[in-house]
Amino acid sequence: xxxxxxxxxxxxxxxxxxxxxxxxxxxxxxxxxxxxxxxxxxxxxxxxxxxxxxxxxxxxxxxxxxxxxxxxxxxxxxxxxxxxxxxxxxxxxxxxxxxxxxxxxxxxxxxxxxxxxxxxxxxxxxxxxxxxxxxxxxxxxxxxxxxxxxxxxxxxxxxxxxxxxxxxxxxxxxxxxxxxxxxxxxxxxxxxxxxxxxxxxxxxxxxxxxxxxxxxxxxxxxxxxxxxxxxxxxxxxxxxxxxxxxxxxxxxxxxxxxxxxxxxxxxxxxxxxxxxxxxxxxxxxxxxxxxxxxxxxxxxxxxxxxxxxxxxxxxxxxxxxxxxxxxxxxxxxxxxxxxxxxxxxxxxxxxxxxxxxxxxxxxxxxxxxxxxxxxxxxxxxxxxxxxxxxxxxxxxxxxxxxxxxxxxxxxxxxxxxxxxxxxxxxxxxxxxxxxxxxxxxxxxxxxxxxxxxxxxxxxxxxxxxxxxxxxxxxxxxxxxxxxxxxxxxxxxxxxxxxxxxxxxxxxxxxxxxxxxxxxxxxxxxxxxxx
Numbered sequence: 001x002x003x004x005x006x007x008x009x010x011x012x013x014x015x016x017x018x019x020x021x022x023x024x025x026x027x028x029x030x031x032x033x034x035x036x037x038x039x040x041x042x043x044x045x046x047x048x049x050x051x052x053x054x055x056x057x058x059x060x061x062x063x064x065x066x067x068x069x070x071x072x073x074x075x076x077x078x079x080x081x082x083x084x085x086x087x088x089x090x091x092x093x094x095x096x097x098x099x100x101x102x103x104x105x106x107x108x109x110x111x112x113x114x115x116x117x118x119x120x121x122x123x124x125x126x127x128x129x130x131x132x133x134x135x136x137x138x139x140x141x142x143x144x145x146x147x148x149x150x151x152x153x154x155x156x157x158x159x160x161x162x163x164x165x166x167x168x169x170x171x172x173x174x175x176x177x178x179x180x181x182x183x184x185x186x187x188x189x190x191x192x193x194x195x196x197x198x199x200x201x202x203x204x205x206x207x208x209x210x211x212x213x214x215x216x217x218x219x220x221x222x223x224x225x226x227x228x229x230x231x232x233x234x235x236x237x238x239x240x241x242x243x244x245x246x247x248x249x250x251x252x253x254x255x256x257x258x259x260x261x262x263x264x265x266x267x268x269x270x271x272x273x274x275x276x277x278x279x280x281x282x283x284x285x286x287x288x289x290x291x292x293x294x295x296x297x298x299x300x301x302x303x304x305x306x307x308x309x310x311x312x313x314x315x316x317x318x319x320x321x322x323x324x325x326x327x328x329x330x331x332x333x334x335x336x337x338x339x340x341x342x343x344x345x346x347x348x349x350x351x352x353x354x355x356x357x358x359x360x361x362x363x364x365x366x367x368x369x370x371x372x373x374x375x376x377x378x379x380x381x382x383x384x385x386x387x388x389x390x391x392x393x394x395x396x397x398x399x400x401x402x403x404x405x406x407x408x409x410x411x412x413x414x415x416x417x418x419x420x421x422x423x424x425x426x427x428x429x430x431x432x433x434x435x436x437x438x439x440x441x442x443x444x445x446x447x448x449x450x451x452x453x454x455x456x457x458x459x460x461x462x463x464x465x466x467x468x469x470x471x472x473x474x475x476x477x478x479x480x481x482x483x484x485x486x487x488x489x490x491x492x493x494x495x496x497x498x499x500x501x502x503x504x505x506x507x508x509x510x511x512x513x514x515x516x517x518x519x520x521x522x523x524x525x526x527x528x529x530x
Contacts, residue, residue, distance in 0.1 A: 006119060014102065016097075019062075023055035040113075050070040107152070208501045216391060221428070222429075224429060229481075231396075233481065244256065244257060261343055263346070264318075265319070266346065267320050279316075286300040286307075317340055383423040383425075426463065437493075444495050454476040456474060469490065
């Protein structure tokens with residue numbers, strides 16, 4: 001296709017004359033954003049380049065002689081200038097340039113640039129503007145009016161839509177289907193009789209009444225400030241769904257959690273050994289400090305040994321990802337789903353990385369995305385994977401530095417990207433219970449006869465759940481990675497009655513595999529347990 005027909009010499013002529021008379025126009029980059037493609041030939045580009053560079057070097061007004069002296073140092077460009085009678089061209093441009101009509105000619109020049117560039121990639125530009133039309137005067141006028149009155153963004157969007165519509169015909173649209181609203185309605189309603197819309201239970205009382213458990217095809221986001229227990233609570237849920245038992249401190253006995261499910265925990269900051277000691281602490285109910293210092297109270301050592309056996313028989317895999325790209329995230333999650341039949345995936349936690357920044361810069365041809373855009377892309381991919389593979393995914397983010405100042409903690413506290421909340425099915429923040437909180441809660445604490453909470457979950461999004469903009473108050477013991485919910489309020493500390501939904505899971509009897517211990521003391525402790 002001949003794209004030169006989408007070039008308006010009169011517009012360029014006026015623009016060049018005005019730039020020579022008023023080169024300060026180049027300072028207004030928000031309004032006038034010139035690119036080399038605007039000038040479409042070496043002749044015009046050479047003149048524009050001379051004007052632009054002379055102004056950058058300090059010239060406040062530019063004469064024909066200035067342009068020619070500049071081009072003389074560039075023989076190739078100067079020969080093109082002379083061959084096109086550059087002196088005569090610039091003299092006319094300077095004489096006829098009209099500052100009052102500059103915006104009109106500038107916009108027309110840019111619109112022609114858009115048409116040329118889209119024509120180069122095969123877009124049907126003449127559908128909107130056809131300079132070759134000499135037979136249909138009405139259409140020609142309509143197209144001329146459309147071009148004159150349309151913003152550049154409208155022209156770009158119109159041409160882009162045509163290309164996308166063509167591409168849509170040939171793209172594989174995995175998981176995209178269109179059905180009538182009434183499709184299988186009866187079956188849908190009856191399916192809830194057999195299997196209500198519930199997932200496997202999360203750790204803690206009351207929390208499943210809010211979340212309806214860890215539901216497949218859902219993406220949950222639990223965020224917190226540094227040191228508030230984000231990683232620990234996430235790992236607790238990973239262990240709870242992948243292991244067969246945990247130690248109940250209140251009952252002083254081991255309790256069944258259900259049939260272990262294939263689970264994966266992706267750590268972006270913690271090393272394997274750090275994840276392991278936290279997991280042992282959660283399963284055994286033994287403070288991690290006791291484990292790290294090898295300083296146990298009575299009965300704790302035996303509980304740690306049993307926790308090791310439970311973890312050995314668990315279905316939990318740990319992947320360390322200290323530096324990752326978008327491709328790494330997708331590849332690793334798909335690998336675990338495919339090779340380990342993983343159904344429950346925990347990614348600790350969403351943040352930008354050097355590898356992602358390099359990847360995005362390369363993919364976009366040097367264009368840099370903001371952190372919020374990158375985090376949104378990660379969350380978008382995770383939600384897509386949850387839907388495509390029918391799995392549950394949980395992740396988290398850090399909070400903004402002033403998170404403690406918020407009276408109604410919600411998605412506005414997510415560091416880097418509030419837009420992440422657009423793609424999630426459940427969003428919560430883990431917050432500390434402040435002295436002011438405890439003071440406001442005192443009437444409830446007196447009535448329930450319980451000690452003050454240490455933390456709370458602030459639920460700001462809950463698809464298919466009736467509880468949102470609420471606080472689930474907890475007794476926290478981060479040494480054993482546990483947040484135990486005790487009661488629910490709104491943000492104004494009004495008590496909200498809530499039943500403790502117990503999700504029962506059929507489990508299979510777990511037979512512990514023989515364990516070989518070289519350490520005699522460890523072996524004896526193991527034998528005392530089993």
